[in-house]
Amino acid sequence: MRVTFTANGKPVEADDVWEGESLLYVLRERVGLPGSKNACEQGECGSCTVYLDGVPVCSCLVAAGQVQDREVRTVEGLSDEQGELGLVQQAFVDAGAVQCGFCTPGLLVQTDALLAKDAQPSDNDIREALSGNLCRCTGYEKIMDAVRLASARTCERATSE
């Protein structure tokens, strides 16, 4: 089947999609957006998290056909047109929250969604929001630092605007 949808603001179409294919497979293997990662492919690790119509979902659990005419935003869409890092991306780099980095794209999308909802989450809020995203390298401490940093910068930006 042919699937057409919007990825990071641009229309995309994928042909000859097998009905069992996931959104993750279509993004990674068919439309050239490999940023979302394939770690467990059963919705347990969060590495493939993308926005679907503004809601974070595990793209491995979304059948490709379900995204027909809908809007997808992936980690690639968190940077601006010129490739400048988004605020959450920069905070993860600055805090040393990226080691192997395989979990990072999913964590970025989930953090972005958390801060959009609540710019000043408590530590417990952060832990709850990110509890579906496994990381094997960092011990999560630097991820906590990154989210706190992103939160502080979000609030700073809101104050200065």
Added chain:
Amino acid sequence: MSTRTIQGQKNLQNINQASKDGIGGSPLRPDGNLKVKGEFAYSSDLWHEDMLWGMALRSPHPRANILSVDIADALKVPGVYAVLTHEDIPGTKYYGLEIQDQPALAIDKVRYHGEAIALVAADHPETARRAVKKIKVEYEVLTPITTEEQCLDPETHGYVHEPHEFKSHGYGNICHEQKLVSGLGVTDEVRALADVIVKGSYEVGMQDQAFLGPESGLAVPAEDGGIDLYIATQWLHVDRQQMAPVLALPEEKVRLTLAGVGGAFGGREDISMQIHACLLAQHTGKPVKIVYARDESFYGHVHRHPARMTYEHGATRDGKLVFADCRIVLDGGAYASASPAVVGNAASLGHGPYVIPNVKMHAIALYSNNPSCGAMRGFGAVQAAFGYETQMDRLAAELGMDPVELRQLNAMSEGDFMPTGQQIDSPAPVAELLRRVKDMPLPPPLDTEHLDVRQLPGALSNTSHGEGIVRGVGYSVGIKNVGFSEGFDDYSTARVRLEVIGGEPVAMVHTAMAEVGQGGVTVHAQIARTELGVEQVTIHPANTEVGSAGSTSASRQTYMTGGAVKLAAEAVKQALIEKGRRRYGWTQHDLTLTGGKVVSPSTGALVSMVDLLGDEAIDLTREHHHRPTVPFDKETGQGFGHVQYTFCANRAVVDVDIELGLVKVVELTAVQDVGKALNPLSVVGQIQGGCTQALGLAVMEEIIVKDGKVRNASFTDYLIPTILDTPPIPVEILELPDPHAPYGLRGVGEAPTVSATPSIVAAIRNATGLALNRIPVRPEHLTTEAPGPK
């Protein structure tokens, strides 16, 4: 921030710090921006317009004879390009890290659940999956050999490998063994010298590395008949060494380039899909990509050895250790992998960081029909630490002493001897680490007034509102070797090139080091900046065009490849200065490179590197070998076997719901001596990550194997700590330089994984009074076990 760095008392040498981005600074990862943008190419992201997908058929039985394999139906599936069995292997059929006992594809029999039997290449992963299902295998299923008792009685239960096969080290179903005796050993006379004796039996479950990036790579057939493999691995050259004979190619025609690695932790030390992808590419003449699904990843790599251990310790009334009698049995599974070296570590480090006048040790690894076990962070030292640290707590209780004091009383320090007879000739601040970890402030008590259930055991499941929660505190310390041991000529190669690009001096660093997330690429740039006094450093992709870097394991890469980069950069520096001497007739002997200039400390800047270099590049390659070690004597375990030791101490605070058996680690503190922190931000990240894997082993992580079959090959059923399971991890760093290591540094990555697990279990014991002699500690242990010995 809960992190602080404390400078050690001694300074080995004054480091000429080129800038804040030199060593000792914390510049950001060079690959960080790509990784947060989703543009970093991991091995599973590789793509070729003409590529096929490879997949393996795996055995559903842990032990069986293969009577026949019929691939005819699989070959008929539209879109299938090849179906291969061992008969299609052009070269040697076996490979292995230390013992070549593992067939690239099963021959006549399978020895573990998930062993690869046949391969398929197809145009879509689903096509490959369907074809794999159409391969018909006829088995004669045999009863698997799975327990220690069965393994040690081959006359009754049989052999995993027939006696004539691959027995380079052991006999029967023993893959490898190492004995050790020091002092008087452990005899009745020695036992009589002790006022107090404690005995214990301990078990450690099978832990998995559970790196997030699945095993994957892309094999591309080359026009010269060779093959190019883009691969996530820990050691490019040792992969090639094992692959080339199987592919019937000379090594120079097997070219490996490191693709992005999504974590490793030892699980990528062995071959997984490397040979399979290359065989399919050779056979089809097309690029072949293999990406393991998560269940296949659990089948396709080796795990941490599960262990059964018995320990007997004797001490005088005032707490001085008199003897230790230890037996460590590791289940190595079907193939040897790194088992011999793991045994060597368990035997030589299995008594802990303590001075014990009389030691007897026997460590063995078994062949069984369980999944193969090999390298995982902590490598043989992890299992033992759970044994000896539990013994220390029990001994302290028996003597009525504080458990930290007992440890400090017996702690080894510089100048002491290991039971292997090796004198420790660099700082070993074991007592100091314990003192510091004990002095760290404790977290506040549970605030029952303003309770947030997310902080409690059970957390979001809302299982408690504070009732039935008991807090406990536990301590531990551990020892780990750094680098490859027992006489292995461990070395690494680095090529450093200095040239002018765009009017600026630029250094290029080329090594075959596998960057698996640890941050080696950051540190290499820091070293080049520091030694060459330049700002711009380019890290060349790691591949087999340069000499071996050895493995990214054993906490050795900053020591070894970092050391090689230092040597090569120093050589480039000397060559540059020599060039200046020839041109300008300089006579000073203490010239340095700083800020892009050649500088004399007495007369200041002499010339800019840009002017001195002109159009010429200086390009030099150096190898770094660490000082030699020797193999342990087989019977006595004596020998200078390890090049460096590293130590970490931990304190765990836990809350336990004693009614439901749920544990919440409240805080896990670590104090570690790192010799010299080349990049403090990365060092702290390594320590926190290591502690978290130790937390996993303490309370949740285990591959459940029943009758040789893996029962939980998924992230649904194999649990690793989430951010909700992981507490704040305050870290304190000590920097006591090792005079034998580059910059005085000490390997960092593994020590916390060795030491942190026992502290968590000790804290749970402290809260509950239970014995808890097996890890991971599960809820049923907390609700059904009898109280432990006082």
